[in-house]
Amino acid sequence: MVAATIGTMVRRVNGDSSTNGVDLLRRGIRARLARVRTLLGEFYTAPYRGAVARARRDEDDLFMLFVFAELMGVPNPAAYYTLELQPLLLERFHEWHTRMGLEHSPLDHFRCC
Amino acid sequence: MTMSPLLAALICIAAYVVAYRVYARFLAERVFLIDPARPTPAVRLRDEIDYVPANRYVLFGHQYASITGLSPMLGPAIAVIWGWLPAMLWVVLGAIFVGAVHDFGALVVSIRARGTSLGKVTENLVGPRGKTLFHLVIFFLIALAMGVFVHVIAVLFSPDFYPQAVLPSGALVFVAAAMGVAVHRSGWSIRSLTLAGLAVAVGLAFLGIRQPVVGPSLAQWKWLLLAYAFGASVLPVWLLLQPRDYINSLLLYVGVGAMYLGFFATNPSFAAPAVDLSPEGAPPIVPFVFVVIACGAASGFHALMSSGSTAKQLASEGDARFVGYGAMIGESLLGLMAVLACTAGFVSREAWLERYVSWQAADSLGNNIAAFISGTTHFLQTLGIPEAIGGTFVAVIVVSFALTSLDSATRLLRYNVSEIGDTLRVDALSNRYVASGIAVVAIWAFAFIQVDGEFAGLILWQLFGTTNQLLAGLALLAVTLYLLRRGKPLVYTAAPMVFMLLSTLTVMSANLTDFWSAGQWLLLAPAATIFTLAVWLVAEAALAVIRFRGNPVLDGLEVVFREK
Structure with missing residues (x-):
């Protein structure tokens, strides 16, 4: 039934x-x-989707800082290792620097916007 | 004629159903102009972080679990000292005409304002002063409530009450953390963890009965709980908050379901009188009953949830009634259960009087919550659950609610401190450790306030109740102003607002006089602050109405944000 x-x-x-x-x-x-x-x-x-995603983004932002620190004149002992990541992370570069409050690229050598 | 609790409960449940079907629908269609076709912020602003459309049942479950905590049990457990009828009437009618309207309204206004928080909406409608007022009220509300919760948990852990709940409650924290790691780091499935989590929770209850933890004093428990609150506030959410909330929600559903089943199976009779207008030492029933029962009937705290993550995830405007109004009705059902357990869960009038002989007898709040636990345990016994196990299980649920509120509310308080720091331009307050530290100190201040050498439980509870109603008034003001600007009927939100403010003001003035004449300066300070905030709110409401009266009615339903 x-x-x-x-x-x-x-x-x-x-x-x-x-x-x-x-x-x-x-x-x-x-x-x-x-x-x-x-x-x-x-x-x-x-x-908690938002909170977790934001925490992950914060971690990523810190990582971006490690990778691009040397270019902005901040000495980074790991620069030798992070250098090869730069081209990989370039895609996210614009989004990152705008989120960090810089309207234009802080780098003199290459401008992303 | 004597009323049977069963009949009373059925009448109340029928009232909820009618209210949801008729009154809430009327509000949705005529007042808030709900249109399921209008895209919500979750759809329009979808970003996969905050704005994500969610299933209505999931959202309901989350809204219900986050507004339901210890308060809807504790408030009615105190208020039944005036008899079962007033408490029951206020729980049911308050939820239908005030609480649920408030939650629903806050949700609707928030989805019409890009899913922003009520603080932002208030700033927009009332002005920058409105935002400051909002932040201050929330600060007091959370600090007070958590002060009370720390006190209640500490009392429940003491040897006189439920020392057998200590081990399971503490172990649940670690189980949750393990679950968090398993899901987040190792990608375990939720299903197996759910079963494991529930099995462990039940197993732990048995362990707790064998190994009651006796040792720490009341004050030592409080220090431990404060340390826990600080830790929970700074740890990542996936590690503790997320799995704890989840396990807790499941316990909530299982618990409430079992309590109602047990109640209907028991078919008890009332041990409490219907009405007792002047129990020994109690303040006048009107307006105190409205303040003693805050959650369960009406609570401003819910506006934070409605206008928080819920508003950002609502997939359709058509779901707003179910999630906003419906979840509050759900919470009120727990409030109703508390009224029933504390009046009909006793074997005799004498047993009831033992707990409720006078207002002072219940002053530690421990007696009240113990009444709830023993009442529901009595119902569960009919289902074949032995008293020792049932009692421990309910005590663990109660503590678990209080602890989850404590950890998420401390985090809310931390955010609030950061936002106040933002307004005052003090950068240090945005640091999570500094902000959490301030949050915990605020909770500590209330948890350790003493009156005549005893921790002030019940008095703090009243202060919490008034602040909660004040916040409800503030949220209803924002909703009313929103409707005023659009030429919609005001009475359905304005009348509850006036009611909330009146009860807050009368209770606070009575309290102020008491504290002044008794020379209790420690209590006078927060009471005076709350009173001032309430007067400030009344002034803001009057000013806003005067300001808007001459303005033309707006066409759009969206709240338009002023550009900075």
């Missing part, structure tokens, strides 16, 4: 023409569980 009812519900949702009740029931339960799992995950992340 229950299997048939759920089966009908699932068929309605999926537009499925199969008639095997048990199979449909299993599929229906699996779909329900998957939905619950997604909602639970969302329930865990949603409230």
Whole structure:
């Protein structure tokens, strides 16, 4: 009885023409569980998404400072290692310096804007 | 005729349903002009950081869990000293006509103002002074509430109450942190962690019964809790706040569900009188009942949540009624449960009187919350849960609510201190350690205030209640001004606002006279500040109404921000 009812519900949702009740029931339960799992995950992340993303961005900003410090005249003992990262991070450079409150690129040698 | 608690509860629940279906719909359609087709900030300003449209049930769950804490249990647990009827009436009618309208209104105004916080909206509608007022009120509100919470947890941990709750409550903090690391660093699935988390929580409750922790004094517990608050405020959110909030929300749903199930299965009768207008030593019922029960009926603190992350994640305006109004009704259900547990959860009138013999008997607040715990434990017993386990479990839930509030509110207070620093141009306050330090010192000041050699629990609770109502008044003022500018009906938000302000002002003036004549200068200072803030708010409201009256009605529903 229950299997048939759920089966009908699932068929309605999926537009499925199969008639095997048990199979449909299993599929229906699996779909329900998957939905619950997604909602639970969302329930865990949603409230703190902004805070976590911002904390990650702060960390990234500090990293950008390490990479570009030498170019701005700030001595950086790790410059030798960070130098090769510069081309990789150049894409984010404009966004970073504007976020740091500098409207134009602080570097004389290459201007990004 | 004697009313059965079961019938009373059913009538209240029916009232909630009707209010949500009829009154809230009326507000949505006629007052706030909700249009599901109008894009919300989450859709228009989507940035995957703050502005992300979320599923309405997820959002409801979050809003519900973040507005529901210890307060809706504690307030009614105190107020039933006047009998069950006044407390129940205020919990239900207050939620329907004041609290839920306030939460809903704050949410709507916030989504019409690009999802910004109520502080920003107030600044826009009332002026820069409005923002300062807002920040000061919030500062007092959080510091006071957390002072009370620290006190309540410390009392609950003391040997007279629930020392068996210490171990599970403390261990839950570490379980949460482990869960945070597992999810954030190792990418574990939430599902398995949920099951593990709940299993560990139950297992810990058993462990706690075997190993009650007795040792630290009340003051020592308070110091420990303050240290915890400081730590929670400076640690990254994913490590502690996020998993704790999550586990806590699950406990909340399981707990409230089980309590109602137990209540209906028990079908108890009231041990408390319906009305007792003059219990020994108690202040007059009007207006004190409105202040003693803040959360559960109406609470300004909710505006911070409504206009915070909720407003930025609302996927459709059509969800606002469900999330704003609905979540408050949900919280009120817990308030109602508290009223029922503290009046019908006792075996006899004598047992009830033991807890509620006089206002002073409940002065540590410990008696009140213990009444709630023993009442709900009584309901759970009908479900076959033994008293020792049920009691510990409810005590752990209660402490867990208080602790989660403590850690997230200390962080809020830290942000607030930083914002005040911004206004005053003091850069040092933006440092997280400095700001957290100031936040914890403020909480410490209230947690350790003493009256006649005893920690001031109940008096602080009243101060908290008034500040909370004051903030509700302020939020309702912002909503009312928003409606005024757009030529919409005002009475549905203005009347609750006036009501909130009147109760705040009368209670504060009564308190001020008391403190003055008793020479309690430590309490006089915060009370005088709150009173001043309330008068300031009334003046701002009057000024704003005068200023706007001559202005033409605005067409757009959006709040237009002045360029700086």
